[in-house]
Amino acid sequence: MPRRRIFRFARQHWLRLVFVLNLALVAGLVIHQVWLYVAEPDFESVHSQQVADIRERLAGRDHYRFAVVGNISNSVNVFQDEIVPMINQGNIDFLVSAGNAVSGGQQESYQAIYQSMETLEVPYLLTYGDNEDSDFGSYRFYESFGPHFYSFTAGNAHFMFLDGTGKSSTSWQLDWLERELTASTAEHRFIFIGLPLSNVVSDAPLFEADNYLNNPELSEGLMRLAEQYDVETVFSANLSLFSHQTINGVNYVTTGGGGGILTDADSSFHHYVVVNVQSDTLSIFPVRLNVDSPGWWRMLSSVASTIYAFFYVSYTRFLLIVGLLTLLAMRLYRLIFEDRDYYPDFDIDPTPYLDKPLRVAMVSNNYFPFVSGVSVSVERLRIGLRELGHVIQLFVPRYREPGQDDETIHRVPTLMAFGEKREFRLTNFFSVGFHRGLRAFKPDLIHVHHPFWLGSMGLWMGRRLRVPVIYTYHTRLEHYAHFVPLPGALFRNLISHYLIKRFSNRCQGVIVPTHSAEEYLRMIGVKTPTLVQPTGIEAERFATAETAALANLREQWGIASTRKILVSVSRISQEKNISFMLEALAELKADGHDDFHLLLIGDGPDREIIQTQIDTLALTSHVTLVGAVPPDDMALYYHLGDIFVFASISETQGMVILEAMAAGLPVVAVRSSGIDDVVREGFNGFKTPQNRQKWGQQVRALTQDDALRQTLGHQAQQFAADYDIAKFAGSVAHFYAEVLAKYHSKP
DSSP states (O other): OOHHHHHHHHHHHHHHHHHHHHHHHHHHHHHHHHHHHHSOOSOOOHHHHHHHHHHHHHTTOSEEEEEEEOOOTTOIIIIIIIIHHHHHHTTOOEEEEOSOOSSSSSHHHHHHHHHHHTTOSSOEEEOOOHHHHTTTTHHHHHHHTOOSSEEEEETTEEEEEEOOSSSSOHHHHHHHHHHHHHHOOOSEEEEEESSOOTTTOOOOOGGGTTOSOOOHHHHHHHHHHHHHTTOOEEEEOSSSSEEEEEETTEEEEEEOOSSSOOOSSTTOOOEEEEEEEETTEEEEEEEESSTTSOHHHHHHHHHHHHHHHHHHHHHHHHHHHHHHHHHHHHHHHHHHHSOOOOSOOTTOOOHHHHSSOOEEEEEOSOOTTSOOHHHHHHHHHHHHHHHTTOEEEEEEEOOSSOOOOOTTEEEEOEEEEESTTSOEEEEOTTOHHHHHHHHHHOOSEEEESOSSTHHHHHHHHHHHHTOOEEEEOOBOGGGGGGGSSSOHHHIIIIIHHHHHHHHHHHSSEEEESSHHHHHHHHHTTOOSOEEEOOOOBOHHHHHOOOHHHHHHHHHHTTOOTTSEEEEEEOOSSGGGOHHHHHHHHHHHHHTTOOOEEEEEEOOOTTHHHHHHHHHHTTOTTTEEEEEOOOGGGHHHHHHHOSEEEEOOSOBSSOHHHHHHHHTTOOEEEEOOTTTTTTOOBTTTEEEEOSOHHHHHHHHHHHHHOHHHHHHHHHHHHHHHHTTBHHHHHHHHHHHHHHHHHHHTTOO
C-alpha cells in the first residue's frame, strides 16, 4: 500500500475516532445538563432556616454587625476564597447578598452559590436580583431559597426584601411595604432591592446605564415610603462599584464588588459592606480588598475572576460548547478542505468486473414463501444474475412453511413474527450462522434490500469483509407508520427519511426503480451513486394465456359476460389505499355505471375490514376478494381482466402494473412516485390525483370505449417488453462492476 494512502487512511481513522469520542462527550454533557434541570435539588426553602438562625443570634441584643455584599456572581476566588474567610473571622453575625449572587438562573448556578454559602460560619440571606431571575431562574429561587419579596424582624431591626426585576406586581409590593412599615415597631429598618435607584446613583459607567431599576413607580414609591417611615438604609447591587449617598435622611448603599467584574474607576473595587448597629446608632463602611492595586489591574483581575467562576460553576456548559464547536470545525474541515467531486468518475474502468463471474450475497428481510413485491424482485434478480453466470447466495428469514430451498439459500432463524399470518419475520440479529455463512461465501459485494435489521447486518458485514454494499430502495417507509410503535407524524416526517438517508449514504451504491424515487433520495440528502432500474418482469410469460382456461376462470367467479373485469393486485393493507378504490367504484355504481366487476388479488391483515367495506357499500356483487394467487397463475388472471386498476401511493415502483401491461391491460392508477414513471398518460393508461371522481371517470372511459381500451392495451404491452428480466439483470450487473471498480480504486 503506498505511503500516501496509508497516511490518508490513518488520518481518516484518527479523525473519525476523535469525532466519535467528541460526539460521545457532547451526548454525555447534554444528558448531564438535562439531569441538572430535571433532578430534584438537594436543598429547598433555605431562607426559613437562615431567618430562624438570625433571630436566635440577635435575640435580646441591641448591638450586632452584619455584612452586605453584591454581585458575588459565584466568583470562587474572590468571594469564597477571600471574602468568606474574612466574614468568618470578622465578628460578623450574618451576611446578606444585595443581589446577583448567582451568575445565572440555571440549576448549576444555584447549586454553586449554595455550596459557596455553606462555607460561611454565619447565617445568610439572598436578595432576588437580575441574575437570579435570568434563564427561568425565578422558580428555582422560589423553591431553593424562598419568596421573591419577604420580611422578618430580629433583635431591634426590621429587614424587608423587594423584587426589582418586574416579576412581582409593583402596586402589590408597595402596598405590602407600606403595611409592613406602618406596623413596624423596630428601632432600625433596612430595605434590600437588587437594582439601584437611578435617581440616587449618577456616576455608574456608561455600559451599565441599563442596570438601574427601570420602574419609576416602584423607585419613587420606595423613596417616598423610606422617608415617610424612617427607613435607615436601602441596599442594592447590580452596578460594579460602591456608592453611599444620603437623601432626606435615608442612606442608599450600592455594593457591587463581591466578586463580579470591575471597571477602571476609583469607586469600582472588590469589597463587602459592614453595617455596625450599636443600640440606636448605625455606621456603614466598606471593607476593601486589593486596596493597593491600580484600577486597570483590578479590572483585569475581575475579568479573570469572572472567567474562573464560569469554569467553576458551568464547566460542563463550557465543555459542551467546546465539544459542539469541535464537531462543527471537523465538519467544516471535511466540507472545505477535503476534495469532493459530485460528477461520476469517468476514468473508472468496470471492464475487469464485467468479464468475470461475481459472488453476490443478497440480504433481505422478505422472501418466499412470503409473497411480496420485495420477494418477487429479489427472486427475479437472482434468476437473471444466475443466467448471466454470477454466483448468488441468499440470506433471508426462516418461515414456518418449508420453502423449496437449495444450497444457495441461507435461512436465518426467527426470533419473533408479526402480521395476521406471521408473515413479517424478526430474525436473530446475532445469528452465528449468518455471520459464518457470509464469511464462508466470500462475496465480492453484498446487496441488501432493506435499510434495517438484516439489511443493517449486511452493511456491517460489508465493512468487516471490506467489500462494497449496494442497497435497493424498494419501499416508501413513511407510508408504513401505522406498523411502527412510534407517533405516526414523527416517523412519517422525520425518522423514516433520516433512516433512508443515513443508510443510503453508508452504502457504495443505491438502486432505485424510478426517476421520481431517485429525486426523492437526492432531496433528502443521499449522495451515493445511483442506478435507476425498475425490477424486471418475465414479459414473455405474461404475454399469453389459454382461452379455455380463461372461460373456466370467469365461470368459477360467476362474472357475467356483459361486465368488464377490473383487476387489482396488492397486499390487502392500509397503505395500499384499497378503500379509495372501493368508494370510487361505489360512486360509479350509484351513477348507473355498474357494468364492471373488480377482482382484488392478494391477502393481508385488513382483509376482513375490506370485506366489511365491500358489504357496506353494496358492492358484494361487483367486487370479489380473490385472496392470494400462485405466481404461476397470475398471467391467467391478468388476461381475464380488461383494465388494471391501482390506488396505492406507497410504491417505489409499479411491478404489478408492468406485469399487467405485459398481458395487454391498460392501467388506471393514482399518481405517486412509483407510478409516475411507469404509466404514461394517454399512452398505456391514465394516472389521476387521489380524487374519486376523476379516477372513476377514467375507469368509466375505458370500460365504455372498446377501441381506446384495445389501443392503450396494445401500447402497454409494447412498453412492458422493455422491462424484461434479462435487461434488468444485465443493467444491475453492470452497476455492480462500476461500484466494484470505484471501490477498489480508492487511494
